[in-house]
Amino acid sequence: MSFFPSVLDELIERFASLPGIGIKSAQRLAFHILSMPENEAVGFADTITKAKSTIHCCTVCQNLTDKEVCGVCSDPRRDHSTVCVVADPKDVAAIERTREYNGSFHVLHGVISPMNNIGPDDIKLNELVDRVVSGDVKEIIMATNPDTEGETTAKYIARLLKPFDVKVTRLAYGIPVGGNLEFADDATLSRAIEGRTLL
């Protein structure tokens, strides 16, 4: 039984349903909303509605955008023959931050994960194949996370694209920059030795 007005309970429940927010945090957040100036709270609500209604997937690369085609895909200065495949829009942001990469992206919105009942049809894989089939793409850089599911997805896609005239590459594994050999895990160290390069 609760001792708050029902709409406050509802607000607390809504916050508690978000990932990583427990009931105590949800209470604190709900009370914070109540203590906000009216226009700020309404602005928060409006932003949620607006974000939900205007943001969707880019028709080319499936990254999130509020336009039909996202900024990267519509930029003529970028190299659209190279496609970096990532699992998540956040990974696009991470790669863009490096300012090293001038190609385009493809966002899978997930990875193949039999444990979680996510198969190849549940991620944006057909859209990637369509891009390859329609020509122009020369290199696919697999940039899924270096964990079991990311690896599996990368290998699956590489095999899927074998019949096409496209080079499929993978991000390099190794010791992180600024990392410490002593504390590197065995798997990373093995891959770093395996992938050693000429100085």
Place this chain on the structure above:
Amino acid sequence: MSFFPSVLDELIERFASLPGIGIKSAQRLAFHILSMPENEAVGFADTITKAKSTIHCCTVCQNLTDKEVCGVCSDPRRDHSTVCVVADPKDVAAIERTREYNGSFHVLHGVISPMNNIGPDDIKLNELVDRVVSGDVKEIIMATNPDTEGETTAKYIARLLKPFDVKVTRLAYGIPVGGNLEFADDATLSRAIEGRTLL
């Protein structure tokens, strides 16, 4: 510089402005909102607006309510001559959960805190004095937190109400039930000895 659509950045900023939410959590929450079904996201936004517009302070006890007078204050079965004074609506909920208390409440919405520039006029203290002046109140139970500011506020209120014919009491201090003497802090243990009762 950000690589997300601007409305998504705005949503992330809104979440990041909430207490205890860092930028990474804010991103995760914003992406969660985008992955929600449309009606759930709109429902979230509506709940924020509705909570903000319908919830206000009870005209008697200043607890949060969506009615003019809250459920406790309008309940004729409760003892309105005993008023438990708390700092926060969450404290009302905590005391109500015990099902031990049948009096009414008064919510200060804060404690006196010179460090944070919060004086007696910044909390709902005048409203409490008005309740005492208008008669009927026989006992005030101070239930502010047992920290410096809560203590100061309790003592300040006790002195303020001295001229009136009202008993001012304080919640008991002591070892928490299920607690361990060995791990009790000195201050708590001192207060437990001082406040010992006859078996």
